[in-house]
Amino acid sequence: MLSRVANNLIWMNRYMARGNGILALLKVNFYANQDSPELFSWTPVIKNFASSETEFHTEDTIECIDYMIFETSNDNSIINIVTRARENARSVQEHISRESWLCINNYYLFLTNNNLRQRLKEEDPIRLLEELLGHHLMFYGTNDIMQERGPAYYFMNVGRYLERVILISDFTTLKLKEISEATDDLEKGLYWRNLLLVVGGYQKYLKTYKSSFNEDQIIDLIFRDKLFPRSVYYCINKLNRHITELIEEGELGNNNLQFLLGKLESSIKYTTIENIKDQGLQNFVDGIKQDIGDISENINSVYYTPIN
Structure with missing residues (x-):
């Protein structure tokens, strides 16, 4: 497969995953801000997930959501993310299902509707x-049902x-900073609960542990659970499997990739909560981010140019 095609397929899904995550954060923060605005302000959301050069400062809920969805000067706004995903999808239409293309194109047309911003x-x-989250779920479901299994x-x-x-x-980094500034265990519990909601693990946690929000159990679920689709371990395992398929089909050079992925997967699989706490959760997270950055850079050395 041509490097340009592979690059566009990767970035199409990176953008869609990013949009889904940001929307989940906006939704959870909206509810939390309504209940406890002193604990869940909009400033950290804007600071961490809008453009790094942003000069946007306000605690008005509607203005913040509008900025994160519709503002074209914000590089990480949903409208910009979906536009890039659509451009990538349009250039690889012959490699993806017609239904997948329609999902992204219809999402773009929905977002650019003149009345949508006023509705907010x-x-x-x-x-x-x-x-908006429904469009992402439709995209994921359509890919799983309609996309043929192969390099694309x-x-x-x-x-x-x-x-x-x-x-x-x-x-996790965002919530750990807030937890470090919490004044009591109740506040810390609220931040941990908020993290579970953002990553989609709240129901899974309640069904698995049937307890109040215990730090060790939350860390175990988010980072080490083998069956939770949004745990770090589950994602690394899936990433390893898909990259192995590409290497075996000759679509991707190994270039140390399998070693890096195997090392990261093993370090998460065989670590313990005690090991994580000994080194500090933030250090553990930073290590994962460094490793996943190395893996991404390794892939980008071959498939490297996102469409902006």
């Missing part, structure tokens, strides 16, 4: 956030799981 100001913001499918999933690990790491 006039209606409950949750309704709009749910509709594997490259798409490489993008999805790379971005998902990065997002989980970034969300």
Whole structure:
């Protein structure tokens, strides 16, 4: 497969995963901000997930959501992310299912509807956030059902799981900073609960542990659980499998990739909560981010140019 095609497939799914994660964060923070604005402000969200050069400062909920969804000057706004995903998808239409292309194109057309921005100001913001998240779920479901298993499918999933690990790491870093500033265990519990909601692990946690929010159990679920689809271990395992398929089919040079992935997967699989706490959770997360950055750079050395 041509490097340009592989690159576009990877970045198409990276952008869609990024958009899904940011929307989940906006939704969870909206609810939390309504209940406890002193604990869950919008400033950390804007600072960490908008453009690094942003000068946007406000605690007005609607203005913040509008900025994160519609503002074209914000490089990480949903409209910019989906536009890039669409451009990547358009250039590889012959490699993806027609239904997958329609999902992204329809999402783009929905986002650029002239009335949508006004709706945000006039209606409950949750309704709009749910509709946008629905487009991502439709895209993921369509890919799983309609996309033939082969190099295109594997490259798409490489993008999805790379971005998902990065997002989980970034969300955890954000919450750890807030937890470090918490004044009591109740506040810390609220931040841990918020992290579970953002990564989609709240229900899984309640079903598995049936307890209040225990730090060790939350770390175990988010980073080490083998069956939770949004745990770091699960994502690394999937990433390893898809890259192995690509290497075996001659679509991707090994170039130390399998070693890096195997090393990261093993370090998460065989570590313990005690080991993580000894080194510090933030150091553990930083190590994962460094390793996943090395893996991404390794892939980018061959497939390297995202469409902006």
